[in-house]
Structures are given as C-alpha cells and as structure tokens.
Amino acid sequence: MSGLWARYNKLLEAQPLLTKALTSLTGFTAGDLLAQNFVEGGDKPYDVMRTIRLGSFGFLLHGTTGHYFYGFLDSKLPGTKPVTVATKVAIDQTIWNPIFGCMFFGYLNLMEGKSWETYTNKIKADLKTAVMGSWAVWVPAHTINFAFIPPSQRLLYINSIQIGYNVFLSFLGNKEVPEEEKKE
Template sequence: MSRIWASYNRLLETAPLLTKALTSFTGFTAGDALAQTFVEPGDKPYDYLRTLKMGSFGLLVHGTTGHYFYGMLDSKLPGTKPVTVATKVLIDQTLWNPCFGLMFFGYLNAVEGKSMTEYKEKIEQDLQTAVMGSWAVWVPAHTINFGFVPPAQRLLYINTIQIGYNIFLSFLGNKEVEGGDEVKEKDETKKEL
C-alpha cells in the first residue's frame, strides 16, 4: 500500500493535472456505479453510457477545474488558521459550489444532446437542491480539507468523499425534469416551425 501511495505522490509531482483528472474520473465512475447498483430501483438495466458520462465529467471537468480552483485558493489564502479555513470554506460553498452545479448539469445536458430550454428547466428544478445538499456534506468536509490535508492531496481527499456524494449527484443529474415531456414537445414544435 505504501508503494501505491508513493507512486501516486510522484504522479502528483510530475503530472498533477492528469493525476487529479484521473482521480476524479475514478470517483465519479464509482459514485454512479454505486448509485445505479444500490440506490436506484433495481428494475432498470445498468446504464453503462450513463456511467461513462459521469466518469468523463470527472475526467474532463471536475479534476481539471478542481486542480486550478483549489490551487488558486491555496495560493491566495495560504495557511491553516481558523479564519483562513473558514474563508476558504465560505468561498468554496458560495462561489464554487453554484458554478460547479451549473457545469455539472450543463455537461450532462450537452453530452445528452438536450436543448438550452431543458438545461434551464434542470437548473430551475435541481440547482438549489444540489447546492443545499452540498452544504450538508462539504462544509464539514472542507473544514477538514483546508485545515489538515496537504494541498497536493486535496483533490484525492475530495474525490474520496465525492464517491458518496456522487451517488446523490448521479441520482439528481440523471433525474428527469418534471414536465420534461412538455419541454420536449415545445422543442419539437419549434423545430417543425
């Protein structure tokens, strides 16, 4: 186990962006697999494409943006004093959290070929739930993160917790928009005109 940990830390030094992107890929893939297997009704067949979409979000968006965002946050607010930790948590949850939600729902919307109207409906229906759900998990988690976790391991720590949180995100992100059939009918009507 110590060999794996040493290898991971070497990769963080030599290829930090790729390593963090792959870590996020693993976290989002595992979260969706757990959601489909243990949380959602068992009468549906396993959706491998959905897992790929969630994993690719981790790889292409979460890992990369997290690398830059948390790097910037640590450079602007170095240290672990309680006021610094509280400020980082506040910034993360009031600025980054809603941006993350917009990126998450926007990415799924784009890879599923949905319209901007459907994206807007999804945001109106689920962004507040995602943000508030995040507060319950990430305020205490980031208090530990910013207070005790070395900056290079932040995304690994986040992705470890993210596996459980991704069960919630996967469920929320793949939930149909209420009145979704009406939105599709409106879009089809616009196309016909």
C-alpha cells in the same frame, strides 16, 4: 499499500493535472456505479453510457477545474488559521458550488444532446437542491480539507469523499424534471 501511495505521490508530482483528473474519473465512475446498482435499483437496466458521462465529467471538468480552483484558493489564502479555513469554505460553498452545479448539469445536458431549455429547466428544478445538499457534506469535509490536508493532496481527499456524494449527484443529475416544472 505504501508502494501504491508512493507511486501515486510520484505521479502527482510529475503530472499533477493528469493525476487529479484520473482520481476524479475514478470517483465519478464509482459514484455512478454505486448509484445505479445499489441506490436506484428498480427495473431499469444498468446504463453504461451514463457511467461514461459521469466518469468523463470527472476526468474532463472536475479534476481539471478542481486543480486550478483549489490551487488558486490556496495561493490567495495560504495557511490553516481558523479564519482562513472558514473563508475558503465560504468561498467554495457560495461561489464555486453553484458554478460547479451549473457545469455538472450543463455537461450532462450537452452529452445527452438535450436542449438549452432542458438545461435551464434542470437548473431551476435541481440546482438549489444540489447546492444545499452540498452544504451537508462539504462544509464539514472542506473544514477538514483546508485545515489538515496538504494542498497537493486536496483533490484526492475530495475525490475520496466525492464517491459517496456522487451517488447523490448521479441520482440528481439523471432525475427527469417533472412536466409542471418544465413550464415555469
């Protein structure tokens, strides 16, 4: 295990953006696999394209934007004093969280070839749920993250927790908007 950790850190040092994108690919793929196979169950067959969409979101958007966002946040608010940690958590959850939700739903909408109207209906129906659901997980997780996790390891830590959270995101992202909400 220490050899794997050493290789990960070597890759992280040599190719930080690619490494973080790959860890996000892994986290989002695993989250959707868990969602489809163990949470949703039912009569629906496994949807491989859904997993590819979620995994590619992790690789193309989550890992890359997370690399830059958390790097920016750490550069502007260095340190681990309680007020610094609380400020980072507040910025993450009040600014980044809704932006992330819009990116997530937008990416899925685009990859599924759905309309702008479908996207805006999805945002109206589910963004609030996604943001508020995030608070339960990410406020405590990011308090630990910003207080104790070295900046270079932030996205690995996030992706470790993200696997469980992605079960929720996968479910929410693939939930159909009820007809009555589409017309509002």
